[in-house]
Amino acid sequence: MTARYDVAGLGNAIVDVIAAVDDEFLLEHHIAKGVMTLVDEFRAQQLYRTLPRPQEIAGGSAANTMAGLAALGGKGLFVGKTKEDRLGATFADSLRTIGVAFETKMAADGPATACSLIVVTPDGHRSMNTYLGASRELDRSDIDEIEIAAAQVLYVEGYLWDAPEAKAAINKAIRITKRADRKVAFTLSDPFCVARWREEFRELLSNIDILFANEEEAKALFEASDFDAVLQSLRTWPGIAALTRSEKGCVIAHQNDIHVIDAVPVDRVIDTTGAGDQFAAGFLYGITHGNGLGDSGRLGALAASEVISHFGARPGQSLARMAEAAGLL
Amino acid sequence: MTARYDVAGLGNAIVDVIAAVDDEFLLEHHIAKGVMTLVDEFRAQQLYRTLPRPQEIAGGSAANTMAGLAALGGKGLFVGKTKEDRLGATFADSLRTIGVAFETKMAADGPATACSLIVVTPDGHRSMNTYLGASRELDRSDIDEIEIAAAQVLYVEGYLWDAPEAKAAINKAIRITKRADRKVAFTLSDPFCVARWREEFRELLSNIDILFANEEEAKALFEASDFDAVLQSLRTWPGIAALTRSEKGCVIAHQNDIHVIDAVPVDRVIDTTGAGDQFAAGFLYGITHGNGLGDSGRLGALAASEVISHFGARPGQSLARMAEAAGLL
Numbered sequence A, B: 001m002t003a004r005y006d007v008a009g010l011g012n013a014i015v016d017v018i019a020a021v022d023d024e025f026l027l028e029h030h031i032a033k034g035v036m037t038l039v040d041e042f043r044a045q046q047l048y049r050t051l052p053r054p055q056e057i058a059g060g061s062a063a064n065t066m067a068g069l070a071a072l073g074g075k076g077l078f079v080g081k082t083k084e085d086r087l088g089a090t091f092a093d094s095l096r097t098i099g100v101a102f103e104t105k106m107a108a109d110g111p112a113t114a115c116s117l118i119v120v121t122p123d124g125h126r127s128m129n130t131y132l133g134a135s136r137e138l139d140r141s142d143i144d145e146i147e148i149a150a151a152q153v154l155y156v157e158g159y160l161w162d163a164p165e166a167k168a169a170i171n172k173a174i175r176i177t178k179r180a181d182r183k184v185a186f187t188l189s190d191p192f193c194v195a196r197w198r199e200e201f202r203e204l205l206s207n208i209d210i211l212f213a214n215e216e217e218a219k220a221l222f223e224a225s226d227f228d229a230v231l232q233s234l235r236t237w238p239g240i241a242a243l244t245r246s247e248k249g250c251v252i253a254h255q256n257d258i259h260v261i262d263a264v265p266v267d268r269v270i271d272t273t274g275a276g277d278q279f280a281a282g283f284l285y286g287i288t289h290g291n292g293l294g295d296s297g298r299l300g301a302l303a304a305s306e307v308i309s310h311f312g313a314r315p316g317q318s319l320a321r322m323a324e325a326a327g328l329l
Helices: A023-028 A041-050 A061-071 A086-096 A133-137 A145-149 A158-162 A164-179 A191-207 A215-222 A227-234 A275-287 A293-307 A319-325 B023-028 B041-050 B061-071 B086-096 B133-137 B145-149 B158-162 B164-179 B191-207 B215-222 B227-234 B275-287 B293-307 B319-325
Strands: A005-010 A014-020 A036-038 A055-059 A076-079 A114-120 A126-131 A151-157 A183-187 A210-214 A240-244 A250-254 A257-261 B005-010 B014-020 B036-038 B055-059 B076-079 B114-120 B126-131 B151-157 B183-187 B210-214 B240-244 B250-254 B257-261
Touching: A005 A061, A005 A145, A005 A164, A005 A275, A014 A086, A036 A191, A041 A114, A041 A126, A055 A061, A055 A086, A061 A076, A061 A086, A061 A151, A061 A275, A061 A293, A061 A319, A076 A145, A114 A133, A133 A164, A145 A151, A145 A164, A151 A158, A151 A164, A151 A275, A158 A164, A158 A191, A164 A183, A183 A191, A183 A275, A191 A215, A210 A215, A210 A275, A215 A227, A215 A240, A227 A240, A227 A250, A227 B257, A227 B293, A240 A275, A240 A293, A250 A293, A257 A293, A257 B227, A275 A293, A275 A319, A293 A319, A293 B227, B005 B061, B005 B145, B005 B164, B005 B275, B014 B086, B036 B191, B041 B114, B041 B126, B055 B061, B055 B086, B061 B076, B061 B086, B061 B151, B061 B275, B061 B293, B061 B319, B076 B145, B114 B133, B133 B164, B145 B151, B145 B164, B151 B158, B151 B164, B151 B275, B158 B164, B158 B191, B164 B183, B183 B191, B183 B275, B191 B215, B210 B215, B210 B275, B215 B227, B215 B240, B227 B240, B227 B250, B240 B275, B240 B293, B250 B293, B257 B293, B275 B293, B275 B319, B293 B319
Parallel strands: A005 A076, A005 A151, A014 A114, A036 A126, A151 A183, A183 A210, A210 A240, B005 B076, B005 B151, B014 B114, B036 B126, B151 B183, B183 B210, B210 B240
Antiparallel strands: A014 A055, A114 A126, A240 A250, A250 A257, B014 B055, B114 B126, B240 B250, B250 B257
């Protein structure tokens, strides 16, 4: 059966609220630097009021990846929960206008559409304070068997694991994908997320075909002290590991097929938000279009380099044209 | 047969003459930055007179590696040609006082002992102007079958290939080593050296068990545009490749056994002279003492980090103690 979608992404449907701040702001407002912290509605509202000149942009890790896939010319489906409110409409529009399919039923009541208050410091690091709201309400009934089975790859973000009902939804989606003989991809999302769910994520590995992780997440998963120890831990695992290392580039490892790929140099790093999401977009586009692991890794590195060169977690230009210019498409 | 030496190093016997200069000095004296340029006796003497406050230190790539091996507690033999002159005596003393065996007969006449005029710019890069003098005179008669066969590993520097008689000496040493069922290690030395001898070096690969190369040298050998292309070119080669990447660390590849190892951070890079030589010392010490490729690579990275933290191409302290403190010995 030919696949209607290249990738079906399952993730938290979140609207990002981004502001540029200095390190002092982080201290003053007790914001943990460089990571994602979950906050409740009260804390979210309180923080929101302190942000200087906030910009609202549809976000969410897997949704950003679907946006990147679309910017490369790929066909994506996003599955995630919003509410019928202003931010919910913003989120849905942001995907549909770029051609990403988004059919998940919006909640009529309950918590508001999720938002992530992202503050970016002058060093390009982003610190996220995420109110999960409606996105936590994703459940098994939101997983449409026909839609999920129509994608070459199911891509799941680890963040989703923080919502209990979402786990059941993920497991349903994985079963559908396996039954359809498609591939399951999973991203570890963030080192704290890994620390919260290490044992469950390790068990999940047996159902995963493609694992995305940055160096810190991978170290946390394998409780490894250095990168090479991660790589050696992965040697007995049969899947494909796409390990991102910021300015050190990435390593793609699939059993004995190992690629060490440099980061694509950028003039100036403006905001690292979305680097991992866009890496995943490039990599997934590559492998769903017949590219080898090396070239897929290079597409990922290219997409990541684009997104860190400007504010925001989604591509600011056609990645397909960039990739063509770089000889990768 | 147990080995009397861990490593027998074959290389140019050179005394380094080091001076700190600025980039303008390089321009004024037409010195190519960051590489080794061969010069004749006239140019060497002319440059020598212009150097501000030169320091004389015994050097030579393979000889430096033997010094590093000794600083780790290993047993090395050095084979290289000097003349019976002041610099020749300096060179011989520098090895013998640290316990490296050096029995090569000094020439009674002919060209003077080799020297390398090394200028170090404030960015830590070194530019070398080497007068090969007596070191070019190494020939087959200098290769002692019993001594060479008594080493676990024969280590040959690529620079030696620039002297025609030395090629015959290397080939004799390789035959002895193979007959004794020992290992042959080879370092590419410098990208220009690779460019001069690319085809011959590629043919030589079939006789090499361990290849040392930095990223630029390896790219030059395989005419590859990026690091991953080098790595993929090496996948069909049966030997061990130890590929150094400056601040990006190193990759050790032996068929399907691949290690990606970070550089050991240093407070400040003072002089990168000898980084590759000392990496080789640590790596060779590791594998001749029963360590795996990963730990041998980490020993190499540690030795390299020590030597770039001070002026000069040989260790400034006991590498054995450093390695113990780092849990590597």
